[in-house]
Amino acid sequence: MNKITTFEEHLDKYHGRQGTESRAKFDAGSLAFRLGVMLQEARKEAKLTQDELAKRTGTKKSYISRIENGKSDIQLSTFYKLIEFGLGKSLNISIG
Amino acid sequence: MNKITTFEEHLDKYHGRQGTESRAKFDAGSLAFRLGVMLQEARKEAKLTQDELAKRTGTKKSYISRIENGKSDIQLSTFYKLIEFGLGKSLNISIG
DNA sequence: TGCAAAGTTAACTAAAGAGTGAACTGCATT
DNA sequence: AATGCAGTTCACTCTTTAGTTAACTTTGCA
Numbered sequence: 161m162n163k164i165t166t167f168e169e170h171l172d173k174y175h176g177r178q179g180t181e182s183r184a185k186f187d188a189g190s191l192a193f194r195l196g197v198m199l200q201e202a203r204k205e206a207k208l209t210q211d212e213l214a215k216r217t218g219t220k221k222s223y224i225s226r227i228e229n230g231k232s233d234i235q236l237s238t239f240y241k242l243i244e245f246g247l248g249k250s251l252n253i254s255i256g
Numbered sequence: 257m258n259k260i261t262t263f264e265e266h267l268d269k270y271h272g273r274q275g276t277e278s279r280a281k282f283d284a285g286s287l288a289f290r291l292g293v294m295l296q297e298a299r300k301e302a303k304l305t306q307d308e309l310a311k312r313t314g315t316k317k318s319y320i321s322r323i324e325n326g327k328s329d330i331q332l333s334t335f336y337k338l339i340e341f342g343l344g345k346s347l348n349i350s351i352g
Numbered sequence: 353t354g355c356a357a358a359g360t361t362a363a364c365t366a367a368a369g370a371g372t373g374a375a376c377t378g379c380a381t382t
Numbered sequence: 383a384a385t386g387c388a389g390t391t392c393a394c395t396c397t398t399t400a401g402t403t404a405a406c407t408t409t410g411c412a
Binding site: 191192195198199201202233234235236237239240243247249250251252253254255256 | 287288291294295297298329330331332333335336339343345346347348349350351352
């Protein structure tokens, strides 16, 4: 179904980039937004509501909504918790 | 030189894991530590000192040290800034 | 050995995330 | 129309990161 799950694909989708030449200029707000979209896609793929994901990770649906809409920067541990504990998926991070 | 750069490799290196069966039990402290090691490896590969990385990203070497040693959880934007702006490398995040 | 560079730790402040409850919107379905 | 479900937004508190200074330790080398 051609689902978008990687950082690079999001860069292309939301900024129309090609290649890597101008990566450095993206700001934190844009970063939070892209990660939020990634989370939302993964949640929908897991067929969970925001409320279900919230309950699984010990938080509230209002907070999940905020993250998915990129309303705030988030801790790495928070993102990790939502993906791994909440969705049962794995968060892959690497430096290239 | 067999450098470790991915999350999964760190899980194996520091926790002796094989496969993915027990990923969920790792806590935030452990996560911060592993990310810190990844950052340090990437920084050394870029042949930069903590002080140089700090200056490039508008912070202090004391803060870089704290992150590399996993002393605190960090924002995704902070990690991104250090990797992309500071080291000129790319931070890859995906959900598997 | 002694010096300088590199790295660590503690203490502090300001800013922001994490967590929460409540009210609100939009959308189906009956 | 009315009910219920999913999601959003606001307001608020509490906790923590980000940023900084200064002092200390470790490392590498002349």
